[in-house]
Amino acid sequence: MNEDFSKKTLWFITGSQNLYGDDVLMQVKAHTTEVAMSLNESQNMPIKILDKGIVTTSEEITALIKAANNDDHCVGIIAWMHTFSPAKMWINGLRILQKPLLHLHTQYNRDIPWSSIDMDFMNLNQSAHGGREFGYIMTRMNINRKVVVGHWKEPSVKNEIAQWARVALGWEHAQSLKVARLGDNMRDVAVTEGDKVAAHIQLGYAVNGYGLGDLSSIVTQVADKSIEELVAAYRNDYKIAKQKLENASFKSALHEAARIEIALRQFLDERGCQAFTDTFENLTGLSQLPGIAVQRMMNDGYGFSAEGDWKTAALLRIMKVMAFGLEGGNSFMEDYTYHFEPNNNLVLGAHMLEICPSIAADTPSCEVHPLGIGGKAAPVRLVFDVAAGPAVNASMVDMGDTFKLLINPVDAVAPQEALPNLPVARVLWKPHPDLKTAAKQWILHGGAHHTCFSQNLSKEQLVDFALMSGVESVVID
Numbered sequence: 001m002n003e004d005f006s007k008k009t010l011w012f013i014t015g016s017q018n019l020y021g022d023d024v025l026m027q028v029k030a031h032t033t034e035v036a037m038s039l040n041e042s043q044n045m046p047i048k049i050l051d052k053g054i055v056t057t058s059e060e061i062t063a064l065i066k067a068a069n070n071d072d073h074c075v076g077i078i079a080w081m082h083t084f085s086p087a088k089m090w091i092n093g094l095r096i097l098q099k100p101l102l103h104l105h106t107q108y109n110r111d112i113p114w115s116s117i118d119m120d121f122m123n124l125n126q127s128a129h130g131g132r133e134f135g136y137i138m139t140r141m142n143i144n145r146k147v148v149v150g151h152w153k154e155p156s157v158k159n160e161i162a163q164w165a166r167v168a169l170g171w172e173h174a175q176s177l178k179v180a181r182l183g184d185n186m187r188d189v190a191v192t193e194g195d196k197v198a199a200h201i202q203l204g205y206a207v208n209g210y211g212l213g214d215l216s217s218i219v220t221q222v223a224d225k226s227i228e229e230l231v232a233a234y235r236n237d238y239k240i241a242k243q244k245l246e247n248a249s250f251k252s253a254l255h256e257a258a259r260i261e262i263a264l265r266q267f268l269d270e271r272g273c274q275a276f277t278d279t280f281e282n283l284t285g286l287s288q289l290p291g292i293a294v295q296r297m298m299n300d301g302y303g304f305s306a307e308g309d310w311k312t313a314a315l316l317r318i319m320k321v322m323a324f325g326l327e328g329g330n331s332f333m334e335d336y337t338y339h340f341e342p343n344n345n346l347v348l349g350a351h352m353l354e355i356c357p358s359i360a361a362d363t364p365s366c367e368v369h370p371l372g373i374g375g376k377a378a379p380v381r382l383v384f385d386v387a388a389g390p391a392v393n394a395s396m397v398d399m400g401d402t403f404k405l406l407i408n409p410v411d412a413v414a415p416q417e418a419l420p421n422l423p424v425a426r427v428l429w430k431p432h433p434d435l436k437t438a439a440k441q442w443i444l445h446g447g448a449h450h451t452c453f454s455q456n457l458s459k460e461q462l463v464d465f466a467l468m469s470g471v472e473s474v475v476i477d
């Protein structure tokens with residue numbers, strides 16, 4: 001995924017008050033610039049941090065928060081109470097705050113200057129109690145926020161801020177995200193349903209349905225030249241057995257898959273949708289279930305989920321935005337089948353076709369196999385394994401009166417045996433703390449079989465996302 005988020009910013013503001021006099025405030029201002037610059041220069045900071053100076057009155061605070069709310073590039077605010085900033089001054093501003101806020105509880109000096117410390121030093125460096133005053137008013141006003149504690153030069157502190165910045169970026173993105181549903185829900189399935197109006201109000205994204213006719217009318221108009229170019233890309237990007245390329249039905253399947261991919265991209269781009277769902281029960285006008293198309297589009301950053309599951313499609317898109325530029329990937333996933341060998345309990349995750357190659361261990365193999373259900377032509381898909389390593393599964397469920405985000409860290413393990421007859425991309429993992437506990441808790445909490453599988457986001461980031469959204473989170477580990 002190479003999208004450009006270079007215009008997105010975090011605003012760094014420092015709270016103080018006029019009681020200290022100009023000399024002290026000048027120092028506070030200089031320290032603010034230094035800290036903001038240092039954070040900005042830290043290597044893993046995904047977006048720009050802007051030094052917005054110090055605020056010392058209720059009017060200044062309110063004006064600054066209004067400006068942040070209205071700035072399309074601002075995805076969040078970092079607030080530092082360098083000195084004591086009486087919190088009644090913050091009430092009017094915080095009442096209208098619409099951006100995520102990180103409270104950086106730090107101080108300029110790392111060490112106490114034992115031999116020289118006097119009351120002037122104490123008055124300048126009093127975030128230890130300034131931060132508490134700020135925390136009190138935010139808790140009293142019921143405002144969700146991130147609190148990061150520690151010296152601002154510490155790599156772990158910078159890293160916590162950088163991780164949170166990604167979450168704020170994802171949250172910002174959710175506020176304008178459009179999810180297209182091609183066809184409705186898989187018939188009779190409960191967990192993939194949900195209240196789209198509630199999601200729009202709570203999470204910001206819009207979910208709209210389209211008839212397959214809207215897509216298939218584009219499918220029929222795709223130019224042969226574009227199809228040939230895309231088929232050439234398939235041949236170039238993936239492993240294809242040489243004798244297959246001679247086979248007429250294989251070639252025709254590839255041709256049709258490319259036609260569907262081109263149409264799908266055009267359909268979504270024309271509507272400004274960056275996430276989508278389909279369902280194998282409604283493929284009118286398509287010759288095969290979109291497999292390679294969906295896989296390649298996920299790899300380019302689209303959110304996707306099958307069977308009409310818009311909650312997972314939206315979450316995947318948001319997670320892909322959070323993880324932009326990082327090594328590793330994020331994919332639609334399903335808990336498919338178990339390996340119950342004593343002391344080696346594993347989950348085999350896969351889907352009918354649609355696993356994102358961003359998590360592939362190696363160059364995927366491009367294959368055509370019949371699908372047991374749906375009654376359509378044999379679809380093209382990318383088949384691959386996933387490398388061992390830490391990952392996390394997340395699932396957003398609608399409990400009727402509230403949304404809930406379930407989060408389960410796992411360890412992906414390399415396949416222990418070849419799987420020559422399994423014609424789909426797959427990943428094996430050990431859930432934390434173990435399969436029995438994780439599956440039991442997941443089920444008791446009502447977690448879905450569809451998840452987003454992430455190699456490069458942490459459970460803390462997903463908890464932070466839930467907090468920003470005002471959604472309950474459950475970590476199983």
Ligand code: MN
Pocket residue numbers: 306307334351450
């Ligand atoms: Mn499914």
